[in-house]
Amino acid sequence: DVKVTQSSRYLVKRTGEKVFLECVQDMDHENMFWYRQDPGLGLRLIYFSYDVKMKEKGDIPEGYSVSREKKERFSLILESASTNQTSMYLCASSTNRVGREKLFFGSGTQLSVL
Amino acid sequence: AQSVTQPDIHITVSEGASLELRCNYSYGATPYLFWYVQSPGQGLQLLLKYFSGDTLVQGIKGFEAEFKRSQSSFNLRKPSVHWSDAAEYFCAVGAGNAGNMLTFGGGTRLMVKP
Numbered sequence: 001d002v003k004v005t006q007s008s009r010y011l012v013k014r015t016g017e018k019v020f021l022e023c024v025q026d027m028d029h030e031n032m033f034w035y036r037q038d039p040g041l042g043l044r045l046i047y048f049s050y051d052v053k054m055k056e057k058g059d060i061p062e063g064y065s066v067s068r069e070k071k072e073r074f075s076l077i078l079e080s081a082s083t084n085q086t087s088m089y090l091c092a093s094s095t096n097r098v099g100r101e102k103l104f105f106g107s108g109t110q111l112s113v114l
Numbered sequence: 115a116q117s118v119t120q121p122d123i124h125i126t127v128s129e130g131a132s133l134e135l136r137c138n139y140s141y142g143a144t145p146y147l148f149w150y151v152q153s154p155g156q157g158l159q160l161l162l163k164y165f166s167g168d169t170l171v172q173g174i175k176g177f178e179a180e181f182k183r184s185q186s187s188f189n190l191r192k193p194s195v196h197w198s199d200a201a202e203y204f205c206a207v208g209a210g211n212a213g214n215m216l217t218f219g220g221g222t223r224l225m226v227k228p
Binding site: 004041043045048058059090101102103104105107108 | 123146148216217
């Protein structure tokens with residue numbers, strides 16, 4: 001079964017810090033995604049990548065950047081964390097072949113910015 | 115742009131009772147529709163999906179959903195709820211490259227009374 005692993009379950013950072021959220025998938029999926037989950041707002045797409053070194057902005061990319069140097073790893077970067085970035089962050093992956101509509105999610109990283 | 119509305123933020127049902135979770139979408143063409151479930155502390159798991167054909171789709175864990183174009187709805191149903199169904203449920207709509215740009219609803223949290 002596909003496994004999507006997010007490096008931290010909980011993170012506490014200070015305003016202005018640079019924050020890295022790491023995500024690794026083990027099924028050779030082409031597509032990887034970063035979502036942010038907030039109560040009542042559901043999931044909102046921050047960035048996605050359909051290939052190594054390729055990235056596309058989602059609905060709320062402001063204040064974030066991403067890096068995909070290897071196929072299995074997709075990093076979300078908060079250049080200067082702010083309190084309004086306190087949220088649950090979910091990574092997901094999918095194949096680019098038949099069945100690509102199914103996203104496989106990690107367990108999430110709850111980030112608190114103080 | 116597509117959008118998804120889940121009108122019920124919280125729903126409580128008794129174990130063994132039937133369940134219907136509402137989902138309304140806005141999209142100009144035939145949508146790709148999904149229901150995902152998130153158990154506490156977990157990522158999201160795909161329950162079922164609709165692309166075309168039979169408007170009543172069956173999913174995992176005994177869930178089904180019906181696509182009604184005239185009502186722009188894709189409601190999720192289960193005839194008899196189990197305590198393990200307590201979770202948060204997300205409806206999502208995709209367009210074009212299904213799975214690449216999903217728009218999620220705000221979610222419905224289901225609680226099950228013994």
